[in-house]
Amino acid sequence: MSKETVSTIGEQRRLNYALQPMDRDEFVKLVTTDLPESPSYFGYDAVMNTKERQTLDESLQRALKALSIDEVLAAKSTGAQVLDTRDPADFARPHLAGSIGISLGG
Secondary structure (H helix, E strand, O other): OOOOOOOOHHHHHHHOHHHOOOOHHHHHHHHHOOOOOOOOHHHHHHHHHOOOOOOHHHHHHHHOOOOOHHHHHHHHHOOOOOEEOOOHHHHHOOOOOOOEEOOOOO
8 A cells, every 4th residue: 555645557556466467366466365255245245246236326315305494394393303415506506504515426
């Protein structure tokens, strides 16, 4: 691991031990030597990952439910925190008092 927070592909090719010229067997040995034992749930996850799953959009469509303003205000009155995920420019305009602007766009 490097203390640097940015790099270039050229720099990584020069300095990263795993990116040095080598054949496949050497690479596999290099990156698998001294690995800790796999957690017990890995086998379960591997099997589950082979099964068909809903996409994120499908899961969200099934799970998310739009709330009315009355439902939002009722939840807020019992301690819920409101996150406004709109674009920052939209959040800068009128928004629910006490809400936090956290754009889904980054």
